[in-house]
Amino acid sequence: MHSDVLTSDQASRLRELALRSTYISTPLSPHVMAVACGKGGVGKSTVALNMSVALGAIGKRVLLVDADANLANLDIMAGVAPQYRLGHVLRRERDIEDVLVSVSPNLFLLPGSSADTAYPEMGNTMQQRLMDGIRQLEARFDYAVIDTGAGLSPSVIRYATESDETFVVTSTEPTSVMDAYATIKLVTAAKPVQKMAVIVNGAHSPSEADEAMLKLQMAVRHFLHRDVEYLCSIPFDKNVQRAVVAHQPVSTLYPTSASSLSFRQAVQRILVQEGQEERG
Secondary structure: OHHHHHHHHHHHHHHHHHHHHHHHHOOOOOEEEEEEOOOOOOOHHHHHHHHHHHHHHOOOOEEEEEEOOOEOOHHHHHOOOOOOOHHHHHOOOOOHHHHOEEEEOOEEEEOOOEOOOOOOOOOHHHHHHHHHHHHOOOOOOOEEEEEEOOOOOHHHHHHHHHOOEEEEEEOOOHHHHHHHHHHHHHHHHHOOOOOEEEEEEEEOOHHHHHHHHHHHHHHHHHHHOOOOEEEEEEEOOHHHHHHHHOOOOHHHHOOOOHHHHHHHHHHHHHHHHHOOOOOO
8 A cells, every 4th residue: 555655646746747847848838037146236136127128128028026035126126016926926815917017018027025024935845836837827928037036045046947047147346256156056056957147237348247257257167167158248327226216127217228228139139049039
């Protein structure tokens, strides 16, 4: 009898994995992109928000997930006032689609929670359920962008490894570059084949960004024995802070600013690399 129970459990688990594999691999499933960093302060959320706006502006249907555990602020940056938040989804009080808030054309936000005293601890099972729920929204979205929390908690690494690709955001500061290296190291340790690319944010010149990226690539190749792609640099732009104060994405408020143009170029590179130019 004991053997029969084990066999049944194993068969059930295999069916569950097979089902998950089926919908993850389907072309209808949203392409999931995690945006991560080491420590905060490098503009990770700004990058996630404005890349999402840029994708929506060219007709892609985008879900932006604020996954910063109970320290969310994308709703403030986007100038929206959600009635429900991620905490309600995690507690199974609301479905994901009930919580979504429209931000801009083709872009919806799954707002995170902030200072929610009932916010549940994000364990493996709960996080996997959330990821499964995101991937099952194939009828609504082409892309899902997950703005992870700052730092290198287990949940951040899980978001990175469960996504189709991970973008690591860094500034040109040496400490930030080392934090980016630490992020790449931990993600690689958890999933050696994970596709990753780096975005250098707030660079004062292309050469400054290139120098920071070169140092990072050299460290990754030497110590981790892998390559990491350089997606793009986003120039320092005073309009970014003005947009934050105005509670609007810089890509919306200042669409011709240097940073906004760079976000659009970054999105075009992503589409080309993923072979998704005609998707949507």
